[in-house]
Amino acid sequence: MNTMIKSVRGAMLALAAIAVAAPAMAAGEGPHIERQQWSFSGPFGTYDRAQLQRGFKVYKEVCASCHGAKFLSFRNLAQPGGPGFTEDQAKVIAAEYIVPKGVDEYGDPVEGPAVLSDRWPSPFPNETAARAANGGAYPPDFSTLAKARAVASGFPGFVFDIFTQYQEQGPDYIYNLLTGYEEPPEDVELLAGTYYNPKYIAGNALAMAPPLYADSVEYTDGTPTTVEQYAKDVSAFMMWVAEPKLEERKNLGFRVMIFLIVFASLLYFTKNAIWRNVDH
Template sequence: MRNVSKLFAAILAVSAMALPSAASAEDPGHGAAIEAQEWSFAPPFGQFDRAQLQRGYKVYQFVCANCHSMNLLSYRNLAQPGGPEFSEKAVATLAAQAQITDGPDDKGKMFQRPARPADRFRAPYANEQASRAANGGALPPDLSVMAKARQGGPDYIYALLTGYEEAPADMKMSKGMHYNKAFPGHQIAMPHPLSDGVVEYTDGTEPIVDNYAKDVSAFLMWAAEPSLEARYRLGARIMIFLLVFAVVMYLAKKAVWSRVHKHDHAAKNAA
């Protein structure tokens, strides 16, 4: 079975190369190491924590959504399998809390109405110009795929949200900027969005910055890759198939060559 063992080891090596590293990495663009956190959805067989995703959505709803959009998500996505899995009634209630612009009506005018589950998440600003005007010229990025768009993914988002500190004495800060040890250049226009107790948790989880940061980072990871669990399951099936296929091929090779060896041995004896 030595050949099978070698093949299996090669398969594992290729799989490991395809998985994100769990170790801390020094990113020259950030100037600081982004420490890897423990996530329930870590590869190769992880799953999202439903309660954590629901808490993360709450943090997004009450904090992040004041400045950041999530244009690629609809409220009904919150009920789909593999996500926060809110009930349909809960999703309808959550959607109705947002007012969105619709129309035109019979008189050709736009109007405001409560959002429906099929609607996209409400954007905090009507357009980019309004967003910049409200944020001192800075444009808050859309968060739909932020966890996949930034190196480090949820680890980076967590590090950013917990990375606000007083600027070093020898560092000159630009006007309106805030020091953050995880952000490239360490100067960020966004003030610290989180503080202990700013969002109420009802499941007994302690309402502190560290938990807020972890929960919303997990939620943004799901938002960026809602099919992550299905991808892991598919990968596991492929690995099992390859292992079984390797064993079958090894046994077939052994059976075929054993007959060849017997034939050669018989021919030598006859000679």
């Protein structure tokens, strides 16, 4: 009885804590972010290889001039579960970039074409140079941005997200940000060098100019070359960069759940077989 009372009391305290936190969580939601349809959503979602290749093209031709991806190796482009490039294609892509190769016998730095084991090169030698080239703003690295940037669902939204296993707030936010640039209202005064975007998580303006324009990147598969399509493709690519093992994780999780269900069933029937004739 005491255990039951403690359990009920603990549940009531937990509900009270959620109720108290709900207004704060709702207030901290930030801008309204419209959810998108992603091929990798849900427990059985997978990456769209064609979309990842298009997103990589957008990143390479537009975003990579300011944003690095320090955890992305060229060999990752040809790995299982990745964009679907062959090893030879990844080698060709890597050879387009010159990266540091250590020092020579005199201690002078040596550079050469990148190979599969090299990481994606940063567009700037250091943070100071990056800020100097961007009006004082530091372009964030793309390696984990799709997992690090998101707008909270608030209460009770986050509860539903737990049960539906919705984890795509990061790509949703990136897509909304890239397509959210607008002319500022008359009553909004922007700082010099900033651009109005009501979807920005840290305010209503940011230092990054609109990076995407229609027909600025050529697609060879007939996909529309619109800002919305570019934004969706590069958001999906950034999700893969941040979580390249997503498909493997979901497959493993499904097998573990099957194992746990079977194991729990065996335990239940074993318990009944052993204790059914024993008085309690």
